[in-house]
């Protein structure tokens with residue numbers, strides 16, 4: 021492509037609107053404008069220059085801020101739709117979403133499920149939107165940053181009058197000020213920390229140029245953040261496991277390939293008491309009831325020294341002891357162990373007595389460990405109880421009349437006992453569930469009487485490894501640095517020059533015109549040179 | 562207990578001082594002599610505001626000491642803290658631009674916010690384990706400050722709209738401006754309704770049936786126009802509901818909303834009758850001397866200043882804390898999502914302004930919408946959409 025030659029002799033890249041050196045308008049359109057569009061210094065941007073190939077078209081599509089804004093708005097609206105009803109991952113684990121939404125929220129819930137909004141944030145189209153946002157960010161930034169960098173680097177002190185005239189803040193006069201007056205202006209400019217350059221009677225003061233890179237820096241930060249969040253699906257970078265661990269239990273830490281073991285020595289829940297903090301919370305406690313103050317797992321972490329030896333028994337050596345609380349995870353290696361939840365008083369064992377119904381005499385007691393049942397329990401003197409069936413989470417009977425268990429967790433244990441006694445050496449069958457006994461094969465002479473229940477607390481720990489965090493952190497820091505750089509500093513420029521017996525002054529800033537105007541008032545205070553005035557406000561009057 | 566009641570008195574003092582400041586800023590508008598420089602009225606108003614702010618901060622500190630945790634742990638505390646940040650943000654922006662009209666519009670909003678907050682349970686509440694962290698105050702105060710600075714943009718935008726909208730042409734613009742003002746009046750109405758029935762100790766208990774077919778009790782403290790699902794009135798001589806709601810809807814909150822909007826409408830109608838014109842039109846003389854370009858810039862500047870603070874507090878600090886307390890930095894919890902929406906909205910605002918040239922009126926409307934989103938997240942998400950954050 022051909023370069024554009026300006027009257028001043030400079031060769032500008034094809035597509036340039038304002039000459040990089042002197043600022044003369046190079047296109048007909050720019051010549052006619054009342055005020056120049058200074059946003060990208062009239063530099064040659066790829067998207068404004070080429071529109072032939074399919075690549076040009078894609079480039080132009082994504083580099084358009086209009087498209088970018090649409091993507092942002094679509095993301096925003098989609099995100100809000102996901103908050104109308106709870107997302108699938110917030111539902112209780114034992115429910116089936118395909119019926120839950122309709123059950124609880126009626127027709128609206130049914131449609132919410134059918135459209136797929138119940139898992140909106142993991143849906144392909146939502147992820148595609150975020151990806152489009154990323155692509156748009158990259159392309160739009162490249163399209164502008166490079167030409168802008170060129171233009172700002174090249175700009176000359178001495179600009180053509182037409183360039184000054186078409187700045188928003190502008191003044192001209194034929195009273196040429198003397199050197200002492202100019203010297204004063206220079207000093208005032210220095211007080212305001214402007215960098216001053218001068219060339220044949222033209223003065224150019226500039227500050228805060230680096231703030232122009234703010235948007236690009238923050239976009240880079242965003243992209244790093246987006247890439248970081250996509251890396252989560254890469255194997256090994258991200259682990260998220262939930263471990264239910266009972267008091268006294270030692271379990272393998274999941275996803276550590278058997279290297280680590282963790283023991284729950286003790287689990288505690290504390291609630292606020294009336295006397296706490298000299299009773300300042302009494303009113304609140306009265307209104308809402310109990311409030312949990314703390315729950316924690318006193319944990320011990322072990323390493324299996326035999327982990328690398330195939331077939332060897334684990335040999336555990338203690339690594340650390342920690343009380344894991346909410347907000348205070350235990351850390352080891354690249355893992356963190358969080359206290360997430362708990363279940364108080366999980367049933368552990370049940371005690372029964374074999375009882376003669378007629379006399380009420382107890383022939384002996386037995387304890388069924390809900391986690392480790394025996395096949396039979398011998399009570400001596402010819403009395404024996406066999407456990408024919410155990411249903412930890414009893415959930416009614418199947419069509420064939422078989423008892424069913426919903427899960428392996430002892431939430432609602434039920435037992436099928438065979439009670440053997442001298443009178444009935446083959447036994448009598450009794451089905452026992454909490455608060456209910458059935459005799460499926462006919463009436464029995466003996467029964468199992470419930471005596472007592474042993475419980476313990478179960479703690480839920482989340483095991484988490486997230487190696488993407490440093491990347492996300494880096495993205496976040498760069499993003500913040502970029503927004504601050506672009507928001508709390510402004511790029512301000514002031515041109516002052518004598519030319520052909522006239523005196524010109526102009527000012528430009530990328531934002532915060534009020535600040536620049538105040539600064540100009542300060543710089544030109546007391547001088548015979550008029551401070552540049554706002555041509556936009558002039559036009560309005 | 563001494564400290565807690567001192568704290569309440571300080572808040573009450575701040576509330577009164579903000580009211581006083583409003584009148585002084587109002588006086589500044591009427592002061593015809595000083596169009597160019599800051600009038601004496603405005604100066605006094607600003608000083609009173611600063612004293613109010615100091616007492617407000619005093620409330621915050623004493624309450625913090627009394628409860629031994631930052632007072633940002635329930636809806637009352639959070640809204641009051643937001644009000645404090647709003648005054649802080651106003652002081653910041655006012656020191657840059659010295660436009661007294663900004664005070665005249667901001668201070669009533671602050672007064673309204675504190676009054677609104679006081680309608681919620683005010684007792685000191687203990688912290689649940691998830692909230693026991695220094696990140697509580699780091700995250701919440703920064704987020705609230707960011708939201709407050711962004712809200713100044715709304716105030717400036719509102720002033721812009723009142724001045725710029727042509728009241729001789731009835732249309733969408735006049736309608737929506739009236740709608741915004743009506744919304745503010747509804748907040749007043751909410752405060753009036755709640756305090757009045759509180760004052761006469763109104764109580765009506767219902768039994769009702771929830772979506773799991775469980776029978777529960779609910780006590781209304783204002784007459785039930787909207788009753789709960791299959792509600793049965795248990796108290797004698799109380800108003801019987803006109804309609805029942807489905808089990809999923811929180812009938813008590815809906816009832817309060819209906820009352821607030823209804824009485825709000827009545828108040829609005831009354832204002833129209835007295836003024837004999839639209840409120841927007843009645844406010845026009847107040848903003849007569851305002852420079853549109855200046856308030857436009859104030860509005861934009863507040864966004865520019867507030868956006869980074871908001872991002873830091875409501876997203877970055879939030880993510881750090883969520884990683885520590887909830888094991889993951891992001892979980893698509895409704896409050897998180899709405900913080901993201903706010904962030905995206907203001908990002909869109911900045912891009913529109915930058916490249917589509919959305920200055921002036923369009924930008925002012927955007928500032929109004931942004932404030933609506935912030936309020937939605939501050940209040941509605943806690944009250945309506947349940948999630949991890951709905952601790953209020």
Ligand code: HEM
Nearest residue numbers: 082083084085088089153156157160235503506908911915
């Ligand atoms: C959530 C996503 C985004 C955020 C948070 C963001 C943030 C920002 C911020 C804070 C600015 C500076 C605005 C100002 O100083 O007034 C900016 C400028 C800009 N953004 Fe974005 N942006 C996002 C997405 C995009 C997208 C998708 C595009 C693609 C078209 C884009 C293109 C631009 C452009 C062209 C500028 C102006 C640069 C300049 O003036 O030199 N941004 N962005």
